[in-house]
Amino acid sequence: xxxxxxxxxxxxxxxxxxxxxxxxxxxxxxxxxxxxxxxxxxxxxxxxxxxxxxxxxxxxxxxxxxxxxxxxxxxxxxxxxxxxxxxxxxxxxxxxxxxxxxxxxxxxxxxxxxxxxxxxxxxxxxxxxxxxxxxxxxxxxxxxxxxxxxxxxxxxxxxxxxxxxxxxxxxxxxxxxxxxxxxxxxxxxxxxxxxxxxxxxxxxxxxxxxxxxxxxxxxxxxxxx
Amino acid sequence: xxxxxxxxxxxxxxxxxxxxxxxxxxxxxxxxxxxxxxxxxxxxxxxxxxxxxxxxxxxxxxxxxxxxxxxxxxxxxxxxxxxxxxxxxxxxxxxxxxxxx
Amino acid sequence: xxxxxxxxxxxxxxxxxxxxxxxxxxxxxxxxxxxxxxxxxxxxxxxxxxxxxxxxxxxxxxxxxxxxxxxxxxxxxxxxxxxxxxxxxxxxxxxxxxxxxxxxxxxxxxxxxxxxxxxxxxxxxxxxxxxxxxxxxxxxxxxxxxxxxxxxxxxxxxxxxxxxxxxxxxxxxxxxxxxxxxxxxxxxxxxxxxxxxxxxxxxxxxxxxxxxxxxxxxxxxxxxx
Numbered sequence: 001x002x003x004x005x006x007x008x009x010x011x012x013x014x015x016x017x018x019x020x021x022x023x024x025x026x027x028x029x030x031x032x033x034x035x036x037x038x039x040x041x042x043x044x045x046x047x048x049x050x051x052x053x054x055x056x057x058x059x060x061x062x063x064x065x066x067x068x069x070x071x072x073x074x075x076x077x078x079x080x081x082x083x084x085x086x087x088x089x090x091x092x093x094x095x096x097x098x099x100x101x102x103x104x105x106x107x108x109x110x111x112x113x114x115x116x117x118x119x120x121x122x123x124x125x126x127x128x129x130x131x132x133x134x135x136x137x138x139x140x141x142x143x144x145x146x147x148x149x150x151x152x153x154x155x156x157x158x159x160x161x162x163x164x165x166x167x168x169x170x171x172x173x174x175x176x177x178x179x180x181x182x183x184x185x186x187x188x189x190x191x192x193x194x195x196x197x198x199x200x201x202x203x204x205x206x207x208x209x210x211x212x213x214x215x216x217x218x219x220x221x222x223x224x225x
Numbered sequence: 226x227x228x229x230x231x232x233x234x235x236x237x238x239x240x241x242x243x244x245x246x247x248x249x250x251x252x253x254x255x256x257x258x259x260x261x262x263x264x265x266x267x268x269x270x271x272x273x274x275x276x277x278x279x280x281x282x283x284x285x286x287x288x289x290x291x292x293x294x295x296x297x298x299x300x301x302x303x304x305x306x307x308x309x310x311x312x313x314x315x316x317x318x319x320x321x322x323x324x325x326x
Numbered sequence: 327x328x329x330x331x332x333x334x335x336x337x338x339x340x341x342x343x344x345x346x347x348x349x350x351x352x353x354x355x356x357x358x359x360x361x362x363x364x365x366x367x368x369x370x371x372x373x374x375x376x377x378x379x380x381x382x383x384x385x386x387x388x389x390x391x392x393x394x395x396x397x398x399x400x401x402x403x404x405x406x407x408x409x410x411x412x413x414x415x416x417x418x419x420x421x422x423x424x425x426x427x428x429x430x431x432x433x434x435x436x437x438x439x440x441x442x443x444x445x446x447x448x449x450x451x452x453x454x455x456x457x458x459x460x461x462x463x464x465x466x467x468x469x470x471x472x473x474x475x476x477x478x479x480x481x482x483x484x485x486x487x488x489x490x491x492x493x494x495x496x497x498x499x500x501x502x503x504x505x506x507x508x509x510x511x512x513x514x515x516x517x518x519x520x521x522x523x524x525x526x527x528x529x530x531x532x533x534x535x536x537x538x539x540x541x542x543x544x545x546x547x548x549x550x551x
Contacts, residue, residue: 147472154468158459167453168465171446172472175479182487199486207479214475221391222464285362288426292365292419296372299418300518303411307525314532321539 005090009098013072014105023071028110031064035118053124054184058140058177060114065107065144066166069152072103077156086223096219100149100212107141129187132197136187139204140180143211144173150215154222179204332524335517342514349507362426365419367507371515372415373441378519379409380444383451384474387467399463400530402470404523406451412519413445436485443480447473 017023038056042049076082085095115137119126126133151168155161183200186193350367386402389395420438421431432438447469454466 150468151465154461154465155458158457158462158465160457160459164450164454164458167450168469171443171450172469172476174443175476175483178483178487182483203479203483210475210479211472214472218391218468218471221394222461222468285360285426288362288422289364292422293368295418295422296368296415299411299415303407303522307522307529311525311529311532314529314536317536318532318539321536321543325543 002091002094005094006097006101009085009095010101010105013099013102016075017102017106023068024106024109026071027064027068027106028113030067031060031110031114032117034060034063035114035121039121051185051188053118053122053126054181054188056122057115057118057126057184058180060118061107061111061137061141061180062144062170062173062177064110064114065103065141065148066169068103068106068110069145069148070162070165072099072106073152073156082156092220092223093216096149096153096216099153100145103149104142104145107145108138111137111141124188125190126184126188128192129194129197132192132194132201133184133187135201136180136183136197136204139201139208140176140183143176143204143208144169146208146212146215147172150219150222153219175207176204179207329524329528332521332528335521335524339514339517339521342510342517346507346511346514349510353507354501354503362423365423367511368515369416369419369423370508371512372412372419374512375515375519376409376412376416376441376444378516379405379412380448380470380474380477382523383409383448383470387470387474390467391464391471396534399467400527400534401523402467403455403463403530404526406448406466406470407526408519408522409448410445410452411522412515413441413448416441417445434484435488436481439484440477440480444473444477447476 035056038052038059042052042056073082076085086092088095115126115133118124148165148169152161152165155164155168158164179200183197183204186196186200346367350364353364353367355361355363383402383405386398386405390398390402420441424433425431451466451469451473454462454469458465
């Protein structure tokens with residue numbers, strides 16, 4: 001029942017997204033614009049500052065994910081389906097997992113296009129260890145979105161929700177950004193530092209476990225008025 | 226309201242302590258650190274004050290006074306904010322009880 | 327229970343702050359840093375109070391989310407305000423000390439970064455409580471809880487990130503002559519913390535009583551119609 005609920009919520013979000021392609025298109029092009037802004041900001045003598053590619057990638061992911069979170073819950077709020085979801089006789093944590101899976105799929109889809117783009121634009125050898133890089137990206141995105149889905153769900157009814165989401169989200173997800181960037185930098189070196197990247201990956205996975213658990217634990221009391 | 230009264234006395238006592246603190250600061254001799262013209266060891270990122278070139282010297286007095294002064298100001302501003310909010314709540318209570326009579 | 331200690335804590339705090347400057351002035355000078363090191367006697371205890379406030383707020387928030395006790399919420403809110411207050415003190419006195427002792431205003435090492443992040447997270451707690459709209463007390467509780475859970479991750483990730491860079495000792499090992507004034511100052515700050523917390527919690531209680539009164543009046547007005 002729990003898994004089924006989560007799956008249904010996930011499938012609903014993905015179906016809406018596939019049909020409208022609204023959020024994926026806007027998120028992807030926002031990420032591209034962000035990358036360009038950073039590129040122009042960080043160029044020195046025609047070349048980007050070293051290690052900047054990894055940083056730019058993760059900042060673009062963070063900003064795009066924040067937007068995607070906002071869009072996902074805005075859609076629920078606009079269609080008044082949030083109340084319907086809460087009224088449904090379903091486990092609240094299952095709803096949380098379904099929403100998380102939906103926005104996770106969305107952001108990962110954007111990343112698939114974003115990573116080669118960043119590697120291409122900045123001449124960074126990001127793809128030397130694709131499996132490890134994929135691991136870092138997936139674990140990092142999951143950690144970021146685990147916290148983000150919780151906060152966005154709660155803020156859906158708040159007044160200053162657009163600005164409050166980043167205000168709440170960014171300090172809490174700083175370890176994710178640090179781990180993601182340093183891991184990506186380690187992988188982009190001329191000789192990739194796999195041990196370092198593995199350490200950061202482990203830290204990210206640990207973060208994911210702790211914060212998904214915390215989120216599942218607190219989603220019920222949070223969404224109950 | 227006993228809490229506000231205690232707060233007011235506390236604030237007064239705190240204000241009276243400020244001159245005591247300032248006196249203590251100025252009483253302590255302001256040591257000018259001896260400086261040599263040795264180049265700073267940038268290895269540690271931590272350069273002992275005695276090895277800074279003369280141009281790099283900062284007077285420590287204003288920094289110390291600034292730090293302690295800021296602490297006093299911050300705490301007193303917070304206490305004032307608490308007192309203000311308590312008074313506002315008390316006023317609301319009084320208004321309500323008057324209305325009920 | 328906290329209220330009973332308030333007069334004692336306040337008197338001890340005031341007495342402590344009167345005596346402390348003399349103890350501090352009498353303490354030996356630190357060999358390399360001279361007079362500016364005296365800032366440490368108020369800076370380090372403030373840092374401890376900030377983390378104490380964060381811990382109290384996070385724990386009280388967890389209790390509030392799980393058990394729903396409004397007293398826990400009031401304690402969390404009060405402790406959060408004190409975290410922001412003492413955090414502001416730490417983050418201001420630290421750079422004043424660092425400018426003279428290290429030559430730079432700021433260093434991105436684990437301790438400073440964690441302190442900054444804790445301060446940011448609890449400032450966002452206060453922002454959410456003020457501007458979050460309905461249900462913001464629960465969301466703020468989640469922020470406090472996540473913030474507290476996040477501290478070890480921040481510390482570890484920044485520590486590993488910075489091992490490639492030189493470490494600076496923040497607190498030199500204490501010479502015996504300094505221990506007395508330091509622990510005295512710490513005890514004084516603890517009394518101040520408890521006194522302020524008692525008053526702040528009392529304020530929360532009175533506001534809650536006021537809200538109850540308003541609600542009772544509304545109910546009476548409705549019944550009268």
